[in-house]
Amino acid sequence: MSQIRELGYKDLPLGGKILDAGNSENYETGGWRTYVPVHDAEKCTNCLLCWIFCPDGAIFVKDGKWAGFDLKHCKGCGICAEQCPPKVKAITMVKEEK
Amino acid sequence: MAKTLGLTGNEAVAYAIMQINPDVMAAYPITPQTALVQKFADFLADGDVDTEMILVESEHSAMSATVGASAAGARAMTATAANGLALMWEIVYIAASNRLPIVMPVINRALSAPINILCDHSDTMGCRDTGWIQIYSENAQEAYENTIQAVRIAEHPDVLLPAMVTQDGFIISHGMEDVTILEKEQVQKFVGEYKPHYPLLDPEHPVSYGPIDFHDFYFEHKKPQVDAMENAKQVILDVGREFSKLSGREYGFFDAYRMEDAEIVAIMMSSTAGTTRPVVDELRRQGIKAGLLKLRVFRPFPAEEIVAALQGKKAVAILDRAISFGAQGGALFSEVCSALYNAGQRIPVINFLYGLGGRPAEIENIQEVYQKLQRIVQTGKVDNLINYLNLRE
CATH class of the missing domain: 3.40.50.920 (Rossmann fold)
Incomplete structure (x- = not known):
């Protein structure tokens, strides 16, 4: 849990306004996940379709290559696995045990 | 100096809004409020205000446009009655929860069915839990003066809540009586310049209004609304005291x-x-x-x-x-x-x-x-x- 989740009612901006642009990074949505994406580096061709389609920007890329999932924000929607080309199938969704 | 005119309740409140000169007024006609907005439109046509008047297709849109204008940083108003207020319902809550200090005259009228255009308080009493301040007026004079005071109460930094100012449909809204009207300059000075709270139209300080909020924050966003209502008590008394120096009439709870x-x-x-x-x-x-x-x-x-x-x-x-x-x-x-x-x-x-x-x-x-x-x-x-x-x- 990040610190923002601990804020009490006296600390919050009035009316639920968001005053600092880009603070969604501090709001962890990973807890919503049922299925977690699992990546197979041997199959991955680094086409980065998963990165393009991820609605939460939860895929890290470094030097033009897949570099990991941001599990603090990944909601487990499975779009990355769906978009991974059928001949590659480098991402599988696995039920997450918590 | 103040002058006394023969005015209906609707006209008296139209005078108040003219003298407040809000940035935006969005409204849709409904009996018995229609004459209020019509009179205000006269003031607009005569060049007495520089308000942006938005003629919308329903009350849901009237309140939505008012919310949008207020969030943008405008002093925004609307007016309605009965079924019009009922149609606004969803956005009435949103106005309060976004902490937008909108002032809305409501001309009390019965709710359908059967269809009835005459007075009772079902409309505003029905939305007593929406988070709006509610001020009820006995006559046209009070409706005029409550409207002016409501601007200061709603916009106070300790409050920042919308306020509805009511008067009884037809009995007051269409009954003519002597109403003492202040000078426009006095009203302008009393309401002062509007300083919006984190307006959307401030590119130096980008903000978001109305984001999603679940079990983890929604409750924390409701309690400050409760506190703001509590704060409003002192503000209502203070504003009433200050206004009585202008009007000579006392205003408390x-x-x-x-x-x-x-x-x-x-x-x-x-x-x-x-x-x-x-x-x-x-x-x-x-x-x-x-x-x-x-x-x-x-x-x-x-x-x-x-x-x-x-x-x-x-x-x-x-x-x-x-x-x-x-x-x-x-x-x-x-x-x-x-x-x-x-x-x-x-x-x-x-x-x-x-x-x-x-x-x-x-x-x-x-x-x-x-x-x-x-x-x-x-x-x-x-x-x-x-x-x-x-x-x-």
Whole structure:
């Protein structure tokens, strides 16, 4: 849990306004996940379709290559696995045990 | 200097809005509010205001446009009545929850069905829990002055809540009376320049309004609304005191008429108080210690102050001009009872539901209220807790 989740009612901006642009990074949505994406580096061709389609920007890329999932924000929607080309199938969704 | 004009309640509030000169006014016509917006449109056409007037296709849109304008940083207003307010419902909550200090005159009218365009308080009493401040006006003069004060109350940094200012449909909205109007400069000086709270149209400080909020934050965003309502009490008194220096009239939570040594008291809101005053005077001439407590502010509800005003009274009648179906009497009755109970006061109380759909509340009906109170004092018994005034059996 990040610190923002601990804020009490006296600390919050009035009316639920968001005053600092880009603070969604501090709001962890990973807890919503049922299925977690699992990546197979041997199959991955680094086409980065998963990165393009991820609605939460939860895929890290470094030097033009897949570099990991941001599990603090990944909601487990499975779009990355769906978009991974059928001949590659480098991402599988696995039920997450918590 | 102030001048006295013959004005209807609608026209008086249109004058107030003209003198406030809001940045944006979005409205849709509905009886009995139509004449208010029409008069304001006259002022606009005559160049008396530089307001951006948005003519919308429904009240849902009127409130939505007002919310958008207010969030953008404008001093924004609208006006409505009855079914129009009902159609706004969803956005009425959003205005309050986004902490937008919108001021909205509401001309009290019955809700359908059956269709009825005449006065009762079902419309605003129905949205008493939306997070809006509610100020009820007895006559056109009060409607004018409450509208001006509402701007300062709503926009106060400790409050930042929307406010509705009501008047009784037709009885006040279409009845002409002498109204003393301040100079526009006086009103402009009183309301002051609007300083919006984190407006959307401030590119140096980008903000988001209305993001999603679940079990983890929603509750924390509601409590400050409760606190703001509580803060509004002091602000209402302060603004009323400051305004009385302009108008010479006093504005608190309520008007206590011949209350000091009163033994039997009727509590009510809006124009019926004007009918009740001569009844109280007549009873006093007969040596009966009658009093009237005319409530001006229903939200925030001044519970402690009402309890203090009722201290030592022998019987109290509470008049509700709206029915809460399935409840224990009207909403005002429930609030007063709750306040008395929590203060450990066991004063005999009685509820009268009255005036629905424009049913007249005449002198003789009000006399009946005080007669029942006298009987309660004599017998020490409340036979019938909830009564219907001027209803045919």
